[in-house]
Amino acid sequence: PEQSPSGVALSLPLATNRWSCVEFMVDGAQGRLNTWVDGTAVTGLTVDGTPTHDIDGQWLNRTWRPQLTDLRLGWESYGEGADTLWFDDVAVGPSRIGC
Numbered sequence: 001p002e003q004s005p006s007g008v009a010l011s012l013p014l015a016t017n018r019w020s021c022v023e024f025m026v027d028g029a030q031g032r033l034n035t036w037v038d039g040t041a042v043t044g045l046t047v048d049g050t051p052t053h054d055i056d057g058q059w060l061n062r063t064w065r066p067q068l069t070d071l072r073l074g075w076e077s078y079g080e081g082a083d084t085l086w087f088d089d090v091a092v093g094p095s096r097i098g099c
Helices: 005-009
Strands: 022-027 032-037
Touching: none
Parallel strands: none
Antiparallel strands: 022 032
16 A cells, blocks of 8 residues: 555554465456455455555556566565564465465
8 A cells, every 4th residue: 555644554564473374366467456364355455446545546557567477575674673574385376275
Protein backbone atom coordinates (compact mmCIF):
# COMPACT_ATOMS: atom_id res chain seq x y z
CA PRO A 1 0.00 0.00 0.00
CA GLU A 2 0.96 3.63 -0.18
CA GLN A 3 2.86 4.92 2.85
CA SER A 4 -0.06 6.89 4.25
CA PRO A 5 -1.84 6.18 7.55
CA SER A 6 -4.87 4.69 5.80
CA GLY A 7 -2.74 2.71 3.33
CA VAL A 8 -0.61 1.22 6.09
CA ALA A 9 -3.74 0.45 8.16
CA LEU A 10 -4.95 -1.80 5.31
CA SER A 11 -1.74 -3.81 5.40
CA LEU A 12 -0.69 -6.34 8.01
CA PRO A 13 2.48 -6.50 10.09
CA LEU A 14 4.07 -9.92 10.36
CA ALA A 15 3.96 -11.47 13.82
CA THR A 16 7.28 -11.84 15.61
CA ASN A 17 8.74 -15.02 17.09
CA ARG A 18 6.48 -17.35 15.12
CA TRP A 19 6.07 -18.66 11.58
CA SER A 20 3.62 -16.97 9.21
CA CYS A 21 2.30 -18.32 5.93
CA VAL A 22 2.49 -15.66 3.21
CA GLU A 23 0.90 -16.35 -0.18
CA PHE A 24 1.02 -14.27 -3.36
CA MET A 25 -1.00 -14.78 -6.52
CA VAL A 26 0.05 -12.90 -9.64
CA ASP A 27 -2.13 -12.89 -12.76
CA GLY A 28 -0.16 -10.96 -15.35
CA ALA A 29 -2.81 -11.24 -18.06
CA GLN A 30 -5.42 -9.61 -15.82
CA GLY A 31 -2.97 -7.27 -14.04
CA ARG A 32 -3.93 -8.68 -10.64
CA LEU A 33 -1.99 -9.28 -7.44
CA ASN A 34 -3.45 -10.88 -4.30
CA THR A 35 -1.76 -11.48 -0.95
CA TRP A 36 -2.78 -13.65 2.01
CA VAL A 37 -1.15 -13.96 5.44
CA ASP A 38 -2.09 -17.09 7.38
CA GLY A 39 -5.02 -17.61 5.00
CA THR A 40 -6.48 -14.10 5.42
CA ALA A 41 -6.55 -11.72 2.45
CA VAL A 42 -4.57 -8.49 2.95
CA THR A 43 -6.58 -5.63 1.44
CA GLY A 44 -3.61 -3.27 1.34
CA LEU A 45 -1.60 -5.72 -0.79
CA THR A 46 -4.21 -6.29 -3.50
CA VAL A 47 -4.22 -4.98 -7.05
CA ASP A 48 -7.51 -5.75 -8.77
CA GLY A 49 -7.42 -3.32 -11.70
CA THR A 50 -9.77 -0.83 -10.02
CA PRO A 51 -7.90 2.09 -8.41
CA THR A 52 -8.43 2.15 -4.64
CA HIS A 53 -7.27 5.25 -2.77
CA ASP A 54 -4.10 4.66 -0.72
CA ILE A 55 -3.71 1.05 -1.89
CA ASP A 56 -2.85 0.54 -5.54
CA GLY A 57 -2.79 4.00 -7.10
CA GLN A 58 1.00 3.95 -7.35
CA TRP A 59 0.83 0.69 -9.33
CA LEU A 60 -2.13 1.59 -11.54
CA ASN A 61 -1.01 5.09 -12.54
CA ARG A 62 1.21 3.53 -15.21
CA THR A 63 0.87 0.68 -17.66
CA TRP A 64 2.65 -1.79 -15.38
CA ARG A 65 1.36 -5.34 -15.38
CA PRO A 66 2.88 -7.95 -13.04
CA GLN A 67 4.87 -10.60 -14.90
CA LEU A 68 6.63 -13.50 -13.24
CA THR A 69 10.08 -13.53 -14.74
CA ASP A 70 12.09 -13.84 -11.52
CA LEU A 71 11.40 -14.97 -7.99
CA ARG A 72 13.42 -13.14 -5.37
CA LEU A 73 12.84 -13.49 -1.65
CA GLY A 74 13.96 -10.79 0.73
CA TRP A 75 12.94 -8.00 3.03
CA GLU A 76 13.13 -4.24 2.64
CA SER A 77 13.38 -2.20 5.81
CA TYR A 78 13.05 1.56 6.08
CA GLY A 79 14.17 1.72 9.70
CA GLU A 80 17.37 1.25 11.61
CA GLY A 81 18.52 -1.88 13.36
CA ALA A 82 19.08 -5.45 12.33
CA ASP A 83 16.31 -7.74 11.10
CA THR A 84 16.36 -11.52 10.81
CA LEU A 85 13.89 -13.15 8.44
CA TRP A 86 13.68 -16.89 7.75
CA PHE A 87 12.09 -18.58 4.74
CA ASP A 88 11.02 -22.22 4.91
CA ASP A 89 9.03 -24.46 2.61
CA VAL A 90 8.85 -22.10 -0.36
CA ALA A 91 6.43 -23.48 -2.96
CA VAL A 92 5.55 -22.20 -6.43
CA GLY A 93 2.62 -23.47 -8.47
CA PRO A 94 0.03 -22.54 -11.12
CA SER A 95 -2.76 -22.18 -8.52
CA ARG A 96 -3.11 -21.21 -4.88
CA ILE A 97 -1.51 -23.86 -2.67
CA GLY A 98 -2.83 -22.74 0.72
CA CYS A 99 -1.24 -22.85 4.17
